[in-house]
Amino acid sequence: MASSSRLAIADTTEAIPAISTADLHKHYGGLEVLKGIDFHANDGEVVAILGASGSGKSTFLRCLNLLELPSAGRLHIFGEEVKLRPGDANLRIADRKQIDRLRTQVAMVFQNFCLWSHMSVLDNLMEAPVHVQRRGRAEVRDEAETVLKRVGLLERANAYPAQLSGGQQQRAAIARALVMKPRVLLFDEPTSALDPELVGEVLKVMRDLAAEGRTMLIVTHEMAFARDVSSRILFLEKGRIEAEGSPQQLFGGGVNERFDQFISRFSQG
Amino acid sequence: MNLGIIELLGFGSQGWGGPLLKAAGVTLAAASCGFFLGSLLGICGASLKLARAGVLRTIGHFYTTVFRGVPEILVVYLFYFGGSVVLTNAMNSGGFPGFYSLPAFAIGVIAVGVVSGAYQTEAFRSAFLRLDRGQIEAGTACGMSKLLLLRRIIAPQTLRVALPALGNIWQSVLKETSLLSVIGLTELLRQAGTAAGSTRQPLLFYGAAAVMFLIIGRITGLILTRMENHLAKPWRR
Ligand SMILES: Nc1ncnc2c1ncn2[C@@H]1O[C@H](COP(=O)(O)OP(=O)(O)OP(=O)(O)O)[C@@H](O)[C@H]1O
Numbered sequence: 001m002a003s004s005s006r007l008a009i010a011d012t013t014e015a016i017p018a019i020s021t022a023d024l025h026k027h028y029g030g031l032e033v034l035k036g037i038d039f040h041a042n043d044g045e046v047v048a049i050l051g052a053s054g055s056g057k058s059t060f061l062r063c064l065n066l067l068e069l070p071s072a073g074r075l076h077i078f079g080e081e082v083k084l085r086p087g088d089a090n091l092r093i094a095d096r097k098q099i100d101r102l103r104t105q106v107a108m109v110f111q112n113f114c115l116w117s118h119m120s121v122l123d124n125l126m127e128a129p130v131h132v133q134r135r136g137r138a139e140v141r142d143e144a145e146t147v148l149k150r151v152g153l154l155e156r157a158n159a160y161p162a163q164l165s166g167g168q169q170q171r172a173a174i175a176r177a178l179v180m181k182p183r184v185l186l187f188d189e190p191t192s193a194l195d196p197e198l199v200g201e202v203l204k205v206m207r208d209l210a211a212e213g214r215t216m217l218i219v220t221h222e223m224a225f226a227r228d229v230s231s232r233i234l235f236l237e238k239g240r241i242e243a244e245g246s247p248q249q250l251f252g253g254g255v256n257e258r259f260d261q262f263i264s265r266f267s268q269g
Numbered sequence: 270m271n272l273g274i275i276e277l278l279g280f281g282s283q284g285w286g287g288p289l290l291k292a293a294g295v296t297l298a299a300a301s302c303g304f305f306l307g308s309l310l311g312i313c314g315a316s317l318k319l320a321r322a323g324v325l326r327t328i329g330h331f332y333t334t335v336f337r338g339v340p341e342i343l344v345v346y347l348f349y350f351g352g353s354v355v356l357t358n359a360m361n362s363g364g365f366p367g368f369y370s371l372p373a374f375a376i377g378v379i380a381v382g383v384v385s386g387a388y389q390t391e392a393f394r395s396a397f398l399r400l401d402r403g404q405i406e407a408g409t410a411c412g413m414s415k416l417l418l419l420r421r422i423i424a425p426q427t428l429r430v431a432l433p434a435l436g437n438i439w440q441s442v443l444k445e446t447s448l449l450s451v452i453g454l455t456e457l458l459r460q461a462g463t464a465a466g467s468t469r470q471p472l473l474f475y476g477a478a479a480v481m482f483l484i485i486g487r488i489t490g491l492i493l494t495r496m497e498n499h500l501a502k503p504w505r506r
C-alpha cells in the first residue's frame with residue numbers, strides 16, 4: 001500500500017505539465033486583471049475555465065499563447081520556459097522565433113471564429129502549416145482533408161467562410177487549429193456567438209477531441225458541457241483562482257461558496 | 270483646307286489620327302505611371318499615418334494635408350519650374366551656363382504620383398482600419414510573423430476593401446494628366462489644341478479628345494470592376 005501510493009506521487013511529480021504558469025499577473029493601466037495565477041494543466045487534461053464576466057478568463061487564456069503579454073510571472077509550455085524580458089508595463093517577447101513556434105503548439109479557437117475571409121476553408125486550414133510550419137503542401141492537404149472529414153466539412157472545403165453557417169465556421173476554425181498538430185488547444189467561448197441550434201454540433205466536435213485525450217483549456221458558459229467533459233474546473237473570480245477541482249467535487253456543492261452562487265445564477269437561467 | 274472629318278481625324282498625311290493616338294498613349298502612360306507611383310506613396314503614407322510613433326504620424330498627416338489642399342496645377346508648376354530652377358542653379362554654379370529644364374514626362378509623373386498618393390494614402394488607411402482585427406489576431410495566434418501576416422492576410426484584404434476608392438482615384442488621375450499640357454507634355458489635350466489651332470476646327474478636335482478620354486476611362490474602369498468582382502468573390506454568399 002505504502003509503496004504504491006509513493007509510486008503514484010512520484011509519477012505526478014515527474015510528469016511535465018503541458019502548460020504551467022507561476023504567479024502570472026496582468027494589468028491594463030491601473031486595472032489589475034490577473035492577480036497571480038498559479039496553474040498547470042497536465043497532458044491530456046481538459047480544463048474548463050469558468051467565472052463571471054470580467055473575471056479575467058479570456059485574458060488568462062490569451063496570455064497562454066502570448067496574444068496578451070503578462071505583466072509579471074512565468075509561463076512554461078511542456079517544460080520549456082517562454083522567454084520573456086522585463087518591459088515598461090508588460091513583459092516583452094525575448095525570442096520571437098520561440099513564440100512563433102510555440103504558438104503552433106498552443107492553438108487558439110476564438111469566439112468569433114476569425115477565419116480568414118479571403119481564403120477558402122481548405123486554404124484557411126493549409127495556411128499556417130505551409131507558411132509557418134513549412135510542411136509540404138501535399139502532406140498538409142491530406143491532413144487538412146482528414147481533419148475536415150472529421151468535423152464533417154469535407155464537402156465544404158472549397159467554400160468561403162461567408163458561405164458557411166456559424167456552426168460550420170466554428171468547426172472549420174477548430175479544424176484549422178487541428179491541422180497544425182498542436183499539443184494544447186485553447187478555446188475562448190467557442191459557442192457564445194452561435195445561434196442556440198448550432199451550439200450542439202460544435203460541442204460534439206469538442207467532446208470527440210476530449211475523448212481522444214487531447215489537452216484542452218476551455219473558457220465556456222456551457223455548464224453542462226463543462227461538468228460532463230472536463231477533468232478539472234478552474235473557477236476565476238476577480239483575477240484570482242477562487243476554486244479548483246474535479247467537476248464532481250465542485251458541482252456537488254459545498255466546496256466553495258462563491259462557486260455555488262455562480263452556478264445557481266446559471267441554473268436559474 | 271476643305272478636308273472632311275474623315276481626313277482630319279484619319280491617318281493620312283493631312284490627318285491628325287496618328288498624333289492624337291500617340292498623345293492618348295502618352296496620357297495613358299503618364300496616368301498609369303503616376304497612379305502606380307501614387308500607390309507606392311499611398312502605402313507609405315498609410316503606414317506613416319498608422320504608425321505608433323507620433324513623429325511619423327505627423328509626417329503622414331502633413332503629406333496628405335498639403336497635397337490634397339493645394340491645387341494640382343500649382344503642384345505641377347512648382348515641381349516643374351521649381352525643379353528646373355534648382356537644376357539650372359546647380360548647373361550654372363558648376364560652370365555650365367544657360368537654362369536647363371527638367372523632362373516634362375518624368376516631372377508630370379512625379380507630380381501626379383505625389384498628389385494621387387495623398388488620396389491613395391486615405392484609401393489604404395481607411396481600408397486597413399476597416400479590417401477585422403480578429404482575423405489578424407488569428408494569424409498572430411498561428412505563429413505568423415509580422416511580414417507573413419502583412420503578405421498573406423493584411424495586404425489582400427486591404428486591397429479588396431480599398432479597390433473601389435482606388436478606382437475613383439484612378440479616374441481622376443486620368444483626367445488630371447491633362448494638366449501636364451501646361452509644362453509642354455504632348456498628351457491628349459495639348460495635341461488636340463495643336464490640331465484645333467492649325468485646322469481651325471476646335472469643336473472637332475476637342476470633341477475627339479473628350480471621346481478618347483471617355484473611352485480610356487471606360488475601358489480601364491471595366492478592368493477595375495472585374496478585378497473588384499474577382500476580389501469580392503469570397504464575400505458573396
Ligand atoms: N485590452 C484591454 N484593455 C483594457 N482593459 C481590458 C482589456 N481587455 C480586457 N480588459 C478588462 O479586463 C477585465 C477582464 O477581461 P476578460 O476579457 O479577461 O474577462 P472575461 O472573464 O473573459 O469576461 P467575459 O466572460 O465577459 O468574456 C475586464 O474588466 C475587461 O474590461
Ligand SMILES: [Mg+2]
Nearest residue numbers: 057058059189
Ligand atoms: Mg472573455
